[in-house]
Amino acid sequence: DCTPLLFFDPVTGAVGAAHAGWRGTAQAIGAKVVHAMAENFTSHIFMENCAPVNRLTYHVFSKTYKMVDAIHYPTQFLRDLYEKMYGPTNGYVISNGVNAVFRPQNVEKPAEYAGKFIIVATGRYSKEKNQAVLIRAVNRSKYRDRIQLVLAGSGPKEKALKKLSKSLPVPPRFGFFPHGDMVKLLNYADLYVHSAAMEAEGISCLEAISCGLVPIISDSPRCATQAYALTDRSKFRFDSPADLAAKIDWWLDNPEERAAWSRKYAENAAGQFDQEKCMDAMERMLLETAGKA
Numbered sequence: 001d002c003t004p005l006l007f008f009d010p011v012t013g014a015v016g017a018a019h020a021g022w023r024g025t026a027q028a029i030g031a032k033v034v035h036a037m038a039e040n041f042t043s044h045i046f047m048e049n050c051a052p053v054n055r056l057t058y059h060v061f062s063k064t065y066k067m068v069d070a071i072h073y074p075t076q077f078l079r080d081l082y083e084k085m086y087g088p089t090n091g092y093v094i095s096n097g098v099n100a101v102f103r104p105q106n107v108e109k110p111a112e113y114a115g116k117f118i119i120v121a122t123g124r125y126s127k128e129k130n131q132a133v134l135i136r137a138v139n140r141s142k143y144r145d146r147i148q149l150v151l152a153g154s155g156p157k158e159k160a161l162k163k164l165s166k167s168l169p170v171p172p173r174f175g176f177f178p179h180g181d182m183v184k185l186l187n188y189a190d191l192y193v194h195s196a197a198m199e200a201e202g203i204s205c206l207e208a209i210s211c212g213l214v215p216i217i218s219d220s221p222r223c224a225t226q227a228y229a230l231t232d233r234s235k236f237r238f239d240s241p242a243d244l245a246a247k248i249d250w251w252l253d254n255p256e257e258r259a260a261w262s263r264k265y266a267e268n269a270a271g272q273f274d275q276e277k278c279m280d281a282m283e284r285m286l287l288e289t290a291g292k293a
Contacts, residue, residue: 097278125155
């Protein structure tokens, strides 16, 4: 007697599901299935920096949260954000985890990239992912003539990003990478940059870290991903191409430091974000919640 509701956002590529029992249906659960972070919704109407609109969106969210017995938070950042507004919740902080294929491998850099430093950023080409700051930073880098920027993804900002990148001496590579090719790319690349202004978890960053790729992550106050930085050298001032360029240059200047931190990042990720361990934790969450029903 219960209906599964499936959702797809053709703009973001996001999918969602809701269990519509009689109570949830009566209380319009279908109308309330939206992204966990209000800013990820309001950015589509160019109002992500409008505090009253974000508060209103979160207020709508809160009506749904009061109906549930448990909340899964992929990061402590989200739990802190929600509980600051809604008060204590029966929450579980569990990462969605990283697939076991994302591990350090000995992959030789392709001949076409000989003499180049490869910097990778993955994610949808959108305003909130803020790839523009990375393009501008590469243009400021003293290694700009040797940096091969790889922007793996797709999205509505592709045309604008390609236009912006025309000033780079080495044309960036745009496009989607199949799963296997992405694993190889993350293993032969030199740095990973996560420039998002808003992020609830950042699995793409975790995949890079799990392969031992040293990250440089935005310190945006709305970006949960900055928690993955193990050193201040792995964070840059949000929306500052100059600071990001300085961090890029430091890591490229210091290959021994980069190699040492590569091992630390891979070891840390294997301990915290292994997908099998995360799924075991989620199963325990479901069983505990069902047991309270």
